[in-house]
Amino acid sequence: MRGLSKRFGTFTAVDDLTFEVAPGRVTGFLGPNGAGKTTTLRMLLGLITPTAGEALIGGRRYADLPRPMTTVGAALEATGFHPGRTGRNHLRVLAATHGIPDSRVDELLELVGIPAAARKKAGGYSMGMRQRLGLAAALLGDPDVLLLDEPANGLDPEGIRWMRGFMRHLAAEQGKTVLVSSHLLGEVEQTVEDVVIIANGRLVRRGTMDELHGEPAVLARTADPGALGHALEQAGLQVELAPDQGEGALRVHTGDLAAVGDVALAAGQPVHELRPLRTDLERLFLELTESPEHRNRNRSTGTEAA
Template sequence: MIEVTGLTKTFGSTTAVDDVTFTVRPGIVTGFLGPNGAGKSTTMRMILGLDRPTSGSALIGGKPYRSLTRPLQTVGALLDAKWVHPNRSARAHLKWMAASNGLPTSRVDEVLRQVGLTEVAGKRAGGFSLGMSQRLGLAAALLGDPQVLLFDEPVNGLDPEGIMWIRRFMHALAAEGRTVLVSSHLLSEMAQTADHLIVIGRGRLIADTSVKDFVDRASESVVVVRSPSADELRAALTERGYTVREEGGALLVAGVGIAEVGELAASRSLVLHELSGRNASLEDAFLKLTGGDVEFHGSGVDDVMKGGL
């Protein structure tokens, strides 16, 4: 279990993490989400003792990371897949880590096999692709067979097959009763991987909830309608007091049922090419709840073109 209590980190006049409290429980995959600059990596570094908190605490199994005698046997982490010495082979790197924590050498080949790197175990890590480096980082995290695991953007550089593999891998680790915390910017992937979400923005906790509750909290069911008489239909819907916006050539109507839109169109003899419902996705919920906490906002394509490149 990971317990974060009142965690705060300031760098000069900048507050990177602001009084954050949450618990990561065993047996489920917990997704750690937030816009760029939200404080995710800083929080994970404080959990692992790489950054000292300005105030508050982060405990792993009831203890701060720095007090762990054999840390690899308690917690495994993948924060930077490219931190390995480029001239070491994958096997040599893991042997060095095993020796530093009193682990048997036999464990090295076990984790290499587990992550699918047996055939390249003797090759220099500096020549690995990002996807292979991610797998080596996973092997290092698993080396001590820890009960607590932290992964920062573990699917970076993986192809679709690799992403599916790591999704199943995370689920299998959690099913063994391990505590699994995964940071990722791929929201569609988190929707299929995580059971629970910790969401932060500008260093502050925004949500600590299940994926379903997070989506429901920001959910706005809408009716999607396409018509060659879109302008006339929009006017009719607006007259009724419905909120209408356009997206990709379709009208999105909030606060109304499919039947009502269909009956209104029929009463005006308007032809419809599409009439369907749509619920919010994890991406929709994330953007709605963290939109004000994004550090930098980009301009739309039209704005960029108007202003010049």
């Protein structure tokens, strides 16, 4: 998408948003509630007309795709089901619009783990079951692009682990482009490879997960940080005190824990703690989205745009 904007009267929900999503990777589209994530996804799917800019899928607008279900699948909410229709019949109706056989429906019901519930009316589904049914609907046409809006909502811990593994499989093993939105960084940290963070409809940070974690470092805690620090420096490592990590803590600028441990052993310096020291992504997310220029402007009014 390039220069994508959407205004509703005087309210700007999405503001000059530009980013790309790479194939074969899971991209986290992150931001607090009301940041404009769902509005952006709806513009990608042609459900909302942009005020400015363009939202393209494979270089085309959604409206110009000849067989959209085979190009892009989307699960934007878990409520778009007729309550009196069974899960299986819901998928069969969707499949019929693109000439997709019922065998594909049954395959997906098995794949997302709700074959036993397929003949029950969707009105009686739990939130987690509706999420799985929505995912099955998104995958009907075996699309290359998958858009998922808060897919872990309503899932139990086992379901969340399953969803994480499933998204990674779709990207890494099948080469699909997966864009997943969430307002909780910790929820998707174990899944995504690339990150796009927005606040108040504007881009505030993008990059790989490794880039957001920052340069690799090791925390070494010892009774005599001065002596251990000197030994590490003599071994060619950059070291500094880390008072934010507690008493006796050193920050060593390397990702090699074994090297730090070997130096400590050779210097006769006991190490009480040795672990990777990474940027706290949840804290980074909050710092980015809660800074004065990015704080949610709708909180005082009680109205939020998704």
